[in-house]
Structure formats: C-alpha cells, structure tokens
Amino acid sequence: MGDDASPQGEVRPMIWLRPERGARGPRPAHSRADFAAVAIRVADAEGIEAVSLRRVAGEMGTGTTTLYRYIATKDELFDLMIDSAIGEREPPSPTGDWQADLRAVAYAHRAMVLSHPWLATLPATRPTLGPNSLAWLDAAYATVDVLDLDADEVLAQVGTLLTFVRGHVLDELAEQETARRSGVDMPTWLAAQAQYGELIIGSGDYPHLSRIMIEAETPHADDRYERAFRRGLDHILTGLAHSGR
Amino acid sequence: MGDDASPQGEVRPMIWLRPERGARGPRPAHSRADFAAVAIRVADAEGIEAVSLRRVAGEMGTGTTTLYRYIATKDELFDLMIDSAIGEREPPSPTGDWQADLRAVAYAHRAMVLSHPWLATLPATRPTLGPNSLAWLDAAYATVDVLDLDADEVLAQVGTLLTFVRGHVLDELAEQETARRSGVDMPTWLAAQAQYGELIIGSGDYPHLSRIMIEAETPHADDRYERAFRRGLDHILTGLAHSGR
DNA sequence: CATAACCGCATACACTGTTCGCAATAATCT
DNA sequence: AGATTATTGCGAACAGTGTATGCGGTTATG
Numbered sequence: 349m350g351d352d353a354s355p356q357g358e359v360r361p362m363i364w365l366r367p368e369r370g371a372r373g374p375r376p377a378h379s380r381a382d383f384a385a386v387a388i389r390v391a392d393a394e395g396i397e398a399v400s401l402r403r404v405a406g407e408m409g410t411g412t413t414t415l416y417r418y419i420a421t422k423d424e425l426f427d428l429m430i431d432s433a434i435g436e437r438e439p440p441s442p443t444g445d446w447q448a449d450l451r452a453v454a455y456a457h458r459a460m461v462l463s464h465p466w467l468a469t470l471p472a473t474r475p476t477l478g479p480n481s482l483a484w485l486d487a488a489y490a491t492v493d494v495l496d497l498d499a500d501e502v503l504a505q506v507g508t509l510l511t512f513v514r515g516h517v518l519d520e521l522a523e524q525e526t527a528r529r530s531g532v533d534m535p536t537w538l539a540a541q542a543q544y545g546e547l548i549i550g551s552g553d554y555p556h557l558s559r560i561m562i563e564a565e566t567p568h569a570d571d572r573y574e575r576a577f578r579r580g581l582d583h584i585l586t587g588l589a590h591s592g593r
Numbered sequence: 594m595g596d597d598a599s600p601q602g603e604v605r606p607m608i609w610l611r612p613e614r615g616a617r618g619p620r621p622a623h624s625r626a627d628f629a630a631v632a633i634r635v636a637d638a639e640g641i642e643a644v645s646l647r648r649v650a651g652e653m654g655t656g657t658t659t660l661y662r663y664i665a666t667k668d669e670l671f672d673l674m675i676d677s678a679i680g681e682r683e684p685p686s687p688t689g690d691w692q693a694d695l696r697a698v699a700y701a702h703r704a705m706v707l708s709h710p711w712l713a714t715l716p717a718t719r720p721t722l723g724p725n726s727l728a729w730l731d732a733a734y735a736t737v738d739v740l741d742l743d744a745d746e747v748l749a750q751v752g753t754l755l756t757f758v759r760g761h762v763l764d765e766l767a768e769q770e771t772a773r774r775s776g777v778d779m780p781t782w783l784a785a786q787a788q789y790g791e792l793i794i795g796s797g798d799y800p801h802l803s804r805i806m807i808e809a810e811t812p813h814a815d816d817r818y819e820r821a822f823r824r825g826l827d828h829i830l831t832g833l834a835h836s837g838r
Numbered sequence: 839c840a841t842a843a844c845c846g847c848a849t850a851c852a853c854t855g856t857t858c859g860c861a862a863t864a865a866t867c868t
Numbered sequence: 869a870g871a872t873t874a875t876t877g878c879g880a881a882c883a884g885t886g887t888a889t890g891c892g893g894t895t896a897t898g
Contacts, residue, residue, distance in 0.1 A: 359775065359777050359781055359782065359785045360775075361785070362785075362789070364789075365789065365792075369844085369845095370843065370844055370845090371843085371844090371896075371897090372842070372843035372844050372845095372894095372895065372896055372897075373843055373844025373845050373894065373895060373896080374844070374845050374846090374893080374894040374895050374896095375845085375894090375895080376844090376845065376846090377845080377846080400884080400885065400886085401885085401886065401887085402884085402885080402886095410846075410847085411846060411847040411848070412847080412848090412886095413846080413847060413848080413849095413887080413888090413889095414845080414846050414847060416887075416888095417844085417845060417846070417847095421886085421887085422885095422886065422887090465718075468717070468718065469717040469718050472713070472714040472717055472763060473710075473713065473714050473763065473766055473767045473770040473771060473774075474767065474770075474771055475767050475768075475771060477789065479798075482793065482798075482799050482802060483798070483799070485799075485802055486798070486799040486800070486801050486802040487801075489801035489802055489804075489805055490801045493801050493804070498808070499804065499805050499807075499808035499809035499810075500809050500810055500811045502805060502809075503805055503809050503811055503821075504811070504821055504824040504825065504828070505828065507764070507821055507825065508757065508824070508825040508828050508829070510760075511757055511760035511761050511763075511764060511825065512753065512756055512757050512760060513760075514760045514763070515755075515756035515757060515758075515759045515760035516756050518717060518718065518756075518759070519752070519756060521718055522717075522718045522719065522720050523720075525718040525719075526718065526719055526720065529718075530604065530605075532604050536604055537604065540604045540606070540607075544607070544609075544610065544722065547610075548727065553724075553727075553728070553731070554727050554728070554730075554731040555731070556731050556734035556735045556738050557727060557730055557731040557734055559734075559738070559744065560734055560744050560747060560748055562744075563743070563744035564744035564745050564747075564748050565744075565745055566745045566748055566749070567748070576748075576749055576752055579749040579753070580749065580752065580753040580756065582832070583749070583750070583753050583829060583832035583833055584753070584828060584829060584832050585832070586831070586832040586835045587827070587828035587829050587830070587831040587832030587833075587835075588828055588832075590831045590832075590835060614875085614876095615874065615875050615876090616865070616866090616874085616875090617863095617864070617865055617866080617873070617874035617875050617876095618863065618864060618865080618873095618874055618875025618876050619862075619863040619864050619865095619875065619876050619877090620863090620864080620876090621875090621876065621877090622876080622877080645853080645854065645855085646854080646855065646856085647853085647854080647855095655877075655878080656877065656878040656879070657855095657878080657879090658856080658857085658858095658877080658878060658879080658880095659876080659877050659878060661856075661857090662875080662876055662877070662878095666855085666856085667854095667855060667856090839898100840897105840898090841896105841897085841898075842895105842896090842897080842898095843894105843895085843896080843897090844893105844894080844895080844896095845892105845893085845894075845895095846891105846892095846893090846894100847890105847891090847892100848889105848890095848891095849888105849889090849890090849891105850887105850888090850889085851886105851887085851888085851889100852885100852886095852887095853884100853885075853886090854883100854884075854885065854886100855882105855883095855884090855885100856881105856882085856883095856884105857880105857881085857882080857883105858879105858880090858881085858882100859878105859879095859880090859881105860877105860878090860879095861876105861877090861878095862875105862876080862877085863874105863875080863876075863877100864873100864874090864875085864876095865872105865873090865874085865875100866871105866872080866873075866874095867870100867871085867872070867873090868869100868870090868871080868872090
C-alpha cells in the first residue's frame with residue numbers, strides 16, 4: 349500500500365511561499381508590512397497580549413475579518429511581526445576576527461530582543477524563517493566561515509551561541525515582564541521578591557542556593573544582566589576556541 | 594507625603610506563600626496537586642492549548658469556577674503544573690566529579706522537558722519558584738560547590754549551563770511541536786520543509802547558510818539533536834573548565 | 839463582454855478567563 | 869450553647885477572543 353499513512357490532507361504553504369497579492373482581484377488597500385507595523389506598535393506599547401485581530405484591524409481602520417485576506421491565522425501575524433522587527437536592524441558585517449564577530453552578533457541579537465521584549469517569548473516553538481531572519485542566520489554563519497571547520501562544527505558552534513543568547517534574554521526579561529504583567533511597579537515587585545528570598549534562606553532547605561543568594565554580589569548590581577551575559581559569552585567562546593580541532 | 598509613589602496597590606502574594614486551605618471554612622474537596630495532575634494529563638495528551646479552566650474542571654467533575662478556590666489565575670495553574678512535573682524526578686545527586694555532575698544535571702533537565710513538551714514554552718517569561726524547582730536549582734549549585742569558586746562565578750556557570758539547556762530543548766521541540774500544531778504528520782511536514790530549503794538555496798541569497806545546509810551531515814541524522822546537545826555541552830563545559838581560574 | 843478570481847466586511851459561532859452573588863459548611867468567639 | 873465569620877462549591881453572566889461563512893463590488897483574463 350505504500351506510505352500514504354498520512355491521515356491529514358495538504359499542508360498550507362507557509363506565508364513566505366504565498367504571493368503577497370493575487371493576480372486577479374482589486375488592488376488591496378493595505379500590505380502585510382502595514383499590519384505587521386501596527387501590530388508591532390501595539391505590542392511595544394502594551395505587550396503582546398494586547399495584540400488581538402480586532403485591535404489591529406481597528407487601529408488601522410479596517411474591518412476585523414479583513415485581516416484574513418492578508419494572513420491565514422493569527423500565528424502568521426506573529427510571523428510577520430517577528431521578521432519585520434528583525435528587519436529593522438542590519439546584521440553586523442564580519443571583520444575577519446571571528447571571536448569579535450560572534451560577540452557582535454550575540455550583542456546585536458540581544459539588543460534587538462530587548463528593544464522588542466515580545467520577541468523573546470513568541471518564537472518559542474515556532475521557527476522563524478522569513479527573509480530577514482534568514483539574513484541574520486546567514487550573517488551568523490558567515491562569521492565562523494573564515495575558519496575551515498567542517499560544516500557540522502560550524503552548525504554546532506553557531507547553534508550553541510544563539511541558543512545561549514535566546515535563553516539569556518528570556519531570563520533577563522522574565523523579571524520586568526512578570527512585574528509588568530502582574531500590574532505592579534518594579535520596586536514593589538522587587539520587595540515582594542526579596543521577602544520570598546528571605547523565606548527560602550530561612551527554611552534551611554536549599555543550602556547551596558542560599559549560600560549563593562547570600563554571598564553573590566552580582567544579583568544586586570544594576571548591570572547584573574550585562575555582566576552575566578558577558579561572562580556567559582566568555583565561557584562559550586572559550587569553549588569554542590578550545591574545541592575547534 | 595513619603596514614597597507612596599507606587600500607583601498600584603498590593604501585590605497578591607504568589608501561590609507558594611498562600612496556605613493551601615483557609616482555617617475557617619469546610620474541608621476542600623480537592624487539592625492543588627489534584628488540579629495540577631489532571632491539567633498535566635491533558636497537556637501531555639493534547640498539548641498545552643487544550644488546557645482550559647472549563648476542561649480541567651470538567652475532567653475532574655467540579656464546576657468551572659470552583660477552580661478559583663484553589664488558584665487565583667490561570668497562570669497559577671501553570672505554576673502548579675510546572676512545579677508538579679519537576680517534582681516527578683529527583684535531581685541527580687552529586688558524585689564529586691563536577692563535570693560529570695553538571696552533565697548529569699543537564700541531561701536530566703533535558704529529559705524532563707522532553708517528556709513534558711509544554712514545559713519548554715510555559716515558563717518563558719515567568720520564573721518558576723515552587724519547592725521542587727528550588728530543589729533542582731539547589732542540586733545544580735551543589736555540583737559546582739565542590740570547587741572553591743566565588744559565589745558569582747558559580748552563579749554565572751550554572752546560569753550559562755541551564756540557559757543553554759533550555760534554549761536547546763526549545764529548538765529540539767520546535768520541529769515536532771510546529772508539526773503537531775499545524776495538524777499534519779511529521780513526514781508531510783518534513784517534506785514541505787525540505788521544499789522550502791531548496792528554495793532558499795536556489796535563491797542565491799544566504800550563501801553561507803546554503804553551504805551549511807548542503808554540506809552538513811548532522812541535520813539528516815536521526816540522532817541529530819542528541820549530537821547537537823552533546824556538542825553544545827562539550828563547548829560549554831570546556832569553557833567553564835578554562836575560565837574557573 | 840462574460841467569466842473567474844479576488845478584496846473588504848458584517849454577521850455569527852464556539853470558546854476563553856474571570857467576576858459576582860448565593861447557599862451550605864465549619865471553625866472561632868461570646 | 870449560640871452567634872459570628874471566614875471559606876467552599878458553583879450557576880449565571882460578561883467581555884473578549886480567533887475564526888468560518890456568505891455577500892456585493894472590483895479587477896483582470898479568456
């Protein structure tokens with residue numbers, strides 16, 4: 349019988365494969381980029397949870413379901429937002445010093461996500477494959493392409509780095525995002541958090557955790573995330589340098 | 594007037610600080626753990642998006658709004674799920690070989706998330722601070738506590754590692770999760786994906802990306818994620834070993 | 839010039855998280 | 869003991885969501 353074991357029918361081609369407008373009908377009044385732009389504005393100002401189809405449509409003066417002439421699903425609107433935001437910046441161009449270049453890519457990536465916090469949470473389990481995302485990925489690969497490593501090694505190295513960056517920014521944003529979503533201001537939230545810390549230490553369980561919380565200075569510094577990021581990068585780049593043969 | 598500049602009122606204490614039941618009223622018919630368990634069952638079977646308050650309540654035979662006697666918000670149900678799932682496994686106990694121990698922690702963490710895919714996406718911007726989560730964190734710190742590094746170094750090292758693990762598992766799950774959510778089976782989805790790959794290569798933009806896609810062998814291997822994970826870990830551990838003085 | 843494809847949109851549907859109010863219950867205070 | 873008070877379970881209702889369907893007007897193709 350062969351392999352027609354697939355119960356489901358066709359896959360809808362992803363948005364990047366569908367033409368922006370059909371060849372027949374009237375000229376569309378807007379563009380994908382338009383909708384992405386206003387959605388980004390809303391997300392930046394009020395958080396990703398404020399982005400609803402009705403809101404975006406309203407903000408642009410069109411009927412709600414008009415959006416479905418441009419996207420097939422809300423997730424596709426997110427795809428547009430992501431790729432559009434990534435397109436705001438040019439990926440740094442390689443200088444030949446691969447360590448410095450990788451650092452630059454990492455910092456640029458971090459800056460990008462920090463300026464659009466919703467970027468950190470959205471692509472969680474959705475690959476971002478729009479043209480701008482691909483350009484950045486290409487740039488990342490370009491920086492290590494000067495070494496003559498085999499392709500698999502390059503893949504692993506860039507993968508490790510980008511993976512770390514994403515994870516780090518998630519941590520970095522967790523704090524302020526949680527505070528924002530719970531609707532309290534940072535000082536209040538930090539105080540509540542500190543109180544819980546005391547309780548953890550006082551409980552006597554978690555001895556190692558407690559020691560760190562007491563002794564470490566980094567968590568109290570204003571630039572703690574900056575420092576954690578640099579240190580993490582150091583660790584990874586050192587690792588890369590020592591394993592490239 | 595002092596510093597009442599905080600416009601918002603009180604912070605609702607997080608769920609771990611509120612008693613499981615009040616001292617006054619009738620004995621509750623269920624427990625937080627009960628609700629967490631059934632929510633986990635639903636999420637495992639049908640994905641996190643199938644977890645709604647009505648569904649969980651119905652699955653347990655209670656009225657929908659009864660849930661609000663146990664949790665204050667849906668996010669808190671997620672908190673319970675996360676900590677409960679983490680509690681299914683004991684964190685590995687240190688042997689003294691810190692490199693091997695960190696590896697063990699990393700692999701255990703990965704296994705945990707792979708067995709409950711929704712764990713990867715949920716805690717995105719929400720810190721998980723339940724008792725079981727804290728126990729795991731403590732275990733992670735314990736493994737590197739044998740070295741006499743200063744607290745800040747420990748913090749950075751463990752942070753780097755866990756950050757990497759989380760990011761990696763997100764990648765690892767992205768593929769199957771996207772396929773699942775779009776409702777097609779893996780072969781169909783992979784075929785569609787490969788077609789897009791051809792297009793990327795054919796376009797001529799993205800030269801470095803294309804080279805990797807063509808030359809690398811890892812992406813075609815069945816155990817590609819296994820290998821990527823081991824390689825990433827190698828990079829990081831090497832980095833840690835060389836920077837710990 | 840008929841036909842077919844496409845745009846914008848109003849209506850409707852099934853569902854979501856959450857608020858409110860009320861009867862029943864159990865611990866506490868007088 | 870009896871009155872008081874905090875809590876539990878829950879039905880009803882609300883404001884909001886993403887999306888399917890169908891219809892009249894618009895544009896290009898045969």
